[in-house]
Amino acid sequence: RKEVEQDPGPFNVPEGATVAFNCTYSNSASQSFFWYRQDCRKEPKLLMSVYSSGNEDGRFTAQLNRASQYISLLIRDSKLSDSATYLCVVNTAGGATNKLIFGTGTLLAVQP
């Protein structure tokens, strides 16, 4: 089983649509969770951290379900500029080091 799994998509949605991405992780001891955004041929950038209580930033809502080891990202009122790859990111815990594990990403294409 991959450490972080995402549906690769692509998700093709019209402008204004609501779209949801899901992600599962295998390490139950993981403690930090993030969604990153990566535009084509660009570097990844942090979109938002994911907290146990769920958090919202404008049109974006992230949720964490520790029992199911599941993270989600909801985008409301999609814009053309939301077209990008969304990376689910989880830290690994335990041992002498921590490191971030990136999912392979979910491609979103918002159509006019």
Next chain:
Amino acid sequence: DTAVSQTPKYLVTQMGNDKSIKCEQNLGHDTMYWYKQDSKKFLKIMFSYNNKELIINETVPNRFSPKSPDKAHLNLHINSLELGDSAVYFCASSRDGISYEQYFGPGTRLTVT
């Protein structure tokens, strides 16, 4: 005012050559990283340095040697380049630990022919 910069942006070279990629961050962060993103877009950590000390060394061939002359710089030297080394290499930095946002450089697209 680039936060994390890498040079070169593109690198095309032949098999067997040795090449270096440089990374600098002006954010005052303590931790720096090298990632490799392959053709399938999978982003995987290679190395991590904290205050010039190596703290993560994934199962990367020893042809890859990172060097951190100071905490603002982390360079990556690759010996005897192979076709499979073709990828985009990203440098990143974070304030410290793992709960903090990682800031990525623009990437170096390496093509080995």
